[in-house]
Amino acid sequence: MARRTKLRKFLRFALLATLLAAAGFTLYLDIRVRDEFEGRRFALPARIYARPLELHVGLRMPQADVVDELKLLGYRDIPRPGEPGWYLREENRLEIALRPFVFWDGAQPARSVSVAFEGGKVSMLRDAAGTDVPLARVEPLAIGGIYPAGNEDRVLVRLTEVPQHLVHALVAVEDRSFYRHAGFDVRGLARAARSLFTDRVQGGSTITQQLVKNFFLTPERTIRRKATELVMAVLLEIHYDKNEILETYLNEIYFGQDRDRAIHGVGLAAQFYFGKDVQYLSVAESALLVAMIRGPAHYDPYKHPARTLERRNLVLRETREQGQISLEQYAAARGSPLGVARKSMGTSPYPAFLKLVHRQLRRDYDEKDLRSEGLRIFTTLDPRAQGAAENALTKRLAQFDKEKRFGQPGLEGAVVITDPQSGEVQAMVGGRDVRYSGYNRALDAGRPVGSLLKPAIYLTALSEPSRYTLLTPIDDGPFLWKSRGAPDWEPLNYDKKFHGMVPLRLALAHSYNAAAARLGTDLGIEKVLANVRKLGVERDVRPFASSMLGAVDMSPFEVAQMYQTIASGGFRAPLRSIREVTTQDGKPLQRYPLAIEQAFPPEPIYLLAAAMQDVVREGTGQSLKSYLPPEVTVAGKTGTTDEQRDAWFAGFSGDRLAVVWVGYDDNRAARLSGSAAALPIWGDLMSALSPEPLALARPPSIEMVSIDPQSGLRGGVSCPGAVELPFMQGSAPQERAPCSGPMDAAVEAAGEVGKAVGQGVERAKSWLERLFGR
Amino acid sequence: MKRFPKRVLTPFLALTLAACATQPEQPREPAPAPAPEAQQLPAPPPERVPPPRAETTAVAGLMDSARTDTAAGRLTNAAATLERALRIEPRNARLWHELALVRFRQGDYAQAESLAARSNTLAGNDSDVRSANQRLIDDARSARR
Numbered sequence: 001m002a003r004r005t006k007l008r009k010f011l012r013f014a015l016l017a018t019l020l021a022a023a024g025f026t027l028y029l030d031i032r033v034r035d036e037f038e039g040r041r042f043a044l045p046a047r048i049y050a051r052p053l054e055l056h057v058g059l060r061m062p063q064a065d066v067v068d069e070l071k072l073l074g075y076r077d078i079p080r081p082g083e084p085g086w087y088l089r090e091e092n093r094l095e096i097a098l099r100p101f102v103f104w105d106g107a108q109p110a111r112s113v114s115v116a117f118e119g120g121k122v123s124m125l126r127d128a129a130g131t132d133v134p135l136a137r138v139e140p141l142a143i144g145g146i147y148p149a150g151n152e153d154r155v156l157v158r159l160t161e162v163p164q165h166l167v168h169a170l171v172a173v174e175d176r177s178f179y180r181h182a183g184f185d186v187r188g189l190a191r192a193a194r195s196l197f198t199d200r201v202q203g204g205s206t207i208t209q210q211l212v213k214n215f216f217l218t219p220e221r222t223i224r225r226k227a228t229e230l231v232m233a234v235l236l237e238i239h240y241d242k243n244e245i246l247e248t249y250l251n252e253i254y255f256g257q258d259r260d261r262a263i264h265g266v267g268l269a270a271q272f273y274f275g276k277d278v279q280y281l282s283v284a285e286s287a288l289l290v291a292m293i294r295g296p297a298h299y300d301p302y303k304h305p306a307r308t309l310e311r312r313n314l315v316l317r318e319t320r321e322q323g324q325i326s327l328e329q330y331a332a333a334r335g336s337p338l339g340v341a342r343k344s345m346g347t348s349p350y351p352a353f354l355k356l357v358h359r360q361l362r363r364d365y366d367e368k369d370l371r372s373e374g375l376r377i378f379t380t381l382d383p384r385a386q387g388a389a390e391n392a393l394t395k396r397l398a399q400f401d402k403e404k405r406f407g408q409p410g411l412e413g414a415v416v417i418t419d420p421q422s423g424e425v426q427a428m429v430g431g432r433d434v435r436y437s438g439y440n441r442a443l444d445a446g447r448p449v450g451s452l453l454k455p456a457i458y459l460t461a462l463s464e465p466s467r468y469t470l471l472t473p474i475d476d477g478p479f480l481w482k483s484r485g486a487p488d489w490e491p492l493n494y495d496k497k498f499h500g501m502v503p504l505r506l507a508l509a510h511s512y513n514a515a516a517a518r519l520g521t522d523l524g525i526e527k528v529l530a531n532v533r534k535l536g537v538e539r540d541v542r543p544f545a546s547s548m549l550g551a552v553d554m555s556p557f558e559v560a561q562m563y564q565t566i567a568s569g570g571f572r573a574p575l576r577s578i579r580e581v582t583t584q585d586g587k588p589l590q591r592y593p594l595a596i597e598q599a600f601p602p603e604p605i606y607l608l609a610a611a612m613q614d615v616v617r618e619g620t621g622q623s624l625k626s627y628l629p630p631e632v633t634v635a636g637k638t639g640t641t642d643e644q645r646d647a648w649f650a651g652f653s654g655d656r657l658a659v660v661w662v663g664y665d666d667n668r669a670a671r672l673s674g675s676a677a678a679l680p681i682w683g684d685l686m687s688a689l690s691p692e693p694l695a696l697a698r699p700p701s702i703e704m705v706s707i708d709p710q711s712g713l714r715g716g717v718s719c720p721g722a723v724e725l726p727f728m729q730g731s732a733p734q735e736r737a738p739c740s741g742p743m744d745a746a747v748e749a750a751g752e753v754g755k756a757v758g759q760g761v762e763r764a765k766s767w768l769e770r771l772f773g774r
Numbered sequence: 775m776k777r778f779p780k781r782v783l784t785p786f787l788a789l790t791l792a793a794c795a796t797q798p799e800q801p802r803e804p805a806p807a808p809a810p811e812a813q814q815l816p817a818p819p820p821e822r823v824p825p826p827r828a829e830t831t832a833v834a835g836l837m838d839s840a841r842t843d844t845a846a847g848r849l850t851n852a853a854a855t856l857e858r859a860l861r862i863e864p865r866n867a868r869l870w871h872e873l874a875l876v877r878f879r880q881g882d883y884a885q886a887e888s889l890a891a892r893s894n895t896l897a898g899n900d901s902d903v904r905s906a907n908q909r910l911i912d913d914a915r916s917a918r919r
Contacts, residue, residue, distance in 0.1 A: 054832075054858070054861070054862065056830065056831075056832035056862060057830060057831065057832065058830050058832075058862075059862075104854070105851060105854060105855075132831070134830075134831040134832040134834070134835040135832040135835060135836070419861070419864075421860065421864035421865075422857070422860065422861065422864070424861075569892075569895050570895075571888065571891075571892050571895075580854070588850075591850060591853075591854060593853055593854075593857070594857050594860070594873070595885060595888075596885070596888045596889065596892055597884075597888050598888055598891050598892070602895045655864070695865075697865065697895050697896045697898065699895065
């Protein structure tokens with residue numbers, strides 16, 4: 001009797017303890033569920049956008065390039081009534097149904113525009129009503145993100161944005177009793193219990209359970225985990241209504257991989273698989289997404305189209321059986337193809353540029369915020385320039401490799417393109433594998449720059465107009481430099497010859513080393529290197545004579561910074577990759593404004609740029625002529641280092657500046673000069689971008705004088721091969737060349753009068769224009 | 775209503791603004807660092823340049839909206855809009871001048887001076903812009919002192 005009492009007591013105690021433990025555990029789960037579900041905000045990657053394309057009359061962009069950009073944006077080439085995101089091409093016209101987009105400065109609704117092209121330019125821009133519009137901004141291309149752990153990517157959507165037919169299909173297939181059950185489904189449980197013993201993967205989880213599983217639990221299958229899942233599902237149902245659970249589920253669910261990026265949620269899945277926003281998904285498209293939930297790899301519409309189509313049709317049938325779609329809808333959807341238009345990019349198609357953006361962002365933002373707050377980053381990347389740079393580099397490197405037969409690893413290269421006026425970085429290629437996100441040579445490869453530094457020497461000279469003009473003879477005889485603490489330095493010329501006295505502009509154009517070394521040391525090494533710093537080079541340059549001839553390691557990005565100052569007329573602008581940052585819902589956080597600083601007066605820069613145009617006209621860069629039409633003037637400089645380990649070309653047109661480097665990572669001699677290896681890449685990419693001719697504003701104190709190249713004296717039409725050269729006023733030669741006739745002097749005098757009259761006309765014109773408000 | 779009044783509006787607006795314009799006061803604070811941009815209390819504009827000439831309609835429209843923003847004290851937006859216009863017409867001296875004005879009102883005198891100098895290098899024979907730039911540079915310099 002006592003034993004029975006004891007046993008009963010024990011049992012009672014055990015029961016109580018179990019109940020208490022269960023209650024405690026449930027309470028713990030309850031806290032966890034509420035805490036995490038409520039506090040849970042999906043970690044959203046910072047989303048990074050390219051620059052938006054601005055269509056306007058006069059835009060230098062041929063129709064084909066606009067179409068390419070629309071294709072990148074996932075626009076379809078057939079009209080889709082009632083839905084934006086398509087274009088129609090008719091001869092020289094484009095009808096575009098632009099998507100809505102929340103820009104930095106506000107939301108822009110969907111709109112249709114009609115664009116006409118003529119001679120590689122936009123010649124007309126109208127809206128749907130046929131009215132001229134001044135400007136139409138196309139939404140920017142998403143070029144990647146800064147992702148949370150696991151590279152999870154998603155675009156949050158509200159349940160109200162999700163089409164009803166998607167929800168119906170989901171419920172019909174995944175959890176028919178979703179709106180009735182309390183978090184679990186008895187029949188499903190029974191199936192699940194059986195599966196524990198039969199080792200067969202069985203569904204049977206409700207939507208709530210699936211959400212719990214994804215949210216809180218590991219994927220193992222044990223009884224304990226199943227029980228926890230069940231309790232948590234019930235708790236979730238107690239605290240939240242069906243719509244909240246459904247919305248979270250739709251945003252959480254996994255839809256497969258895009259290389260290293262995980263696609264989550266119907267919002268991103270709609271964009272990724274169909275190139276559209278979720279509200280525009282058709283019945284068939286919705287069914288396909290629902291079909292994939294069971295196993296995105298197994299039902300991959302690309303790898304297994306037949307199997308996936310079959311499952312999609314099964315989803316459609318079940319939806320139809322539930323009476324959620326009409327027979328017509330069902331028949332139409334069943335007959336339609338899979339219709340996927342995936343554009344794969346992984347975490348980013350432009351990893352080199354992304355790295356630059358990320359670095360610039362880290363100065364102002366926490367890494368954690370970048371990976372979770374869903375910030376929107378508007379950058380300066382120009383997809384057209386980026387594409388041109390990638391094509392040019394990969395094509396040429398493959399060609400050089402073939403010709404060289406050096407074997408693996410092959411030649412490498414890097415490209416940076418910027419806007420010379422604003423310092424905005426338009427493109428960056430970090431190596432020949434343009435999608436590889438590792439070593440970024442454009443940013444991180446410090447390589448000797450060779451003759452790319454010579455413009456600093458000539459700029460220093462031209463800053464003293466009383467001593468140096470473009471015609472001043474420079475001695476290109478043998479040169480020996482002795483200085484304490486450094487080995488003797490005896491620079492040789494590329495052609496192993498010396499050229500005697502050469503006019504300054506041609507010494508630069510032909511990149512004569514002895515002449516440059518003599519000129520630089522005459523001017524003073526410190527003075528030249530001070531100008532190198534003023535041009536925007538921040539790294540320490542050792543005060544050696546050889547530094548002036550490029551025994552200095554720099555990255556292509558640093559070279560671009562230096563040349564930007566020349567290209568913009570002496571105004572240094574820090575190279576920027578970011579324009580604006582907003583919160584996830586479009587609230588502006590920060591702008592990175594255009595900032596410039598005058599580093600040099602405009603006159604010496606103007607003279608230097610003229611000499612750099614001679615590089616391309618008659619010097620080491622003259623082979624560029626075969627890439628660009630003659631009216632497109634550009635300025636540039638080649639660079640080649642010892643044993644041709646590095647080949648460089650840096651130069652600019654009116655609207656773009658580009659720097660190209662080619663060489664081997666292991667520093668082997670590439671046996672390619674700047675003009676043989678880097679210049680063709682520069683030429684290819686520039687010619688693909690229909691560049692504007694370089695037209696630097698001529699400072700008023702600079703005059704143009706016709707010079708006879710033979711004598712270096714004033715020439716004119718009677719002198720064969722006479723060239724117009726800029727001079728600081730009063731610094732041009734006064735004497736006339738023997739070939740110059742009396743006519744030339746008369747023409748010159750008449751020119752002066754004409755100029756004065758022209759100024760008068762100009763003044764009157766601007767007065768009239770003001771009067772009439774133009 | 776859409777096309778005709780715009781041309782009338784531009785000079786009208788400029789005139790109105792010019793009428794309200796006064797010489798800037800001596801500033802009380804040093805110029806802030808240029809980046810990232812901070813919204814400053816608007817200071818009165820030093821002077822107005824007559825409306826632009828020969829811009830494309832795209833740029834003229836942006837210039838109008840920048841002026842509206844400036845008048846309403848939305849200087850960050852005005853600057854952004856002018857930068858947008860400069861991407862279309864980087865050699866337009868008047869745009870650079872307008873941006874210099876906005877920077878001045880933001881209290882960024884160093885940038886105001888640089889931008890006005892940039893405008894000058896592009897102004898050619900446009901003596902209106904040149905003299906407006908010179909006044910702005912002088913004002914910015916005395917403001918920085």
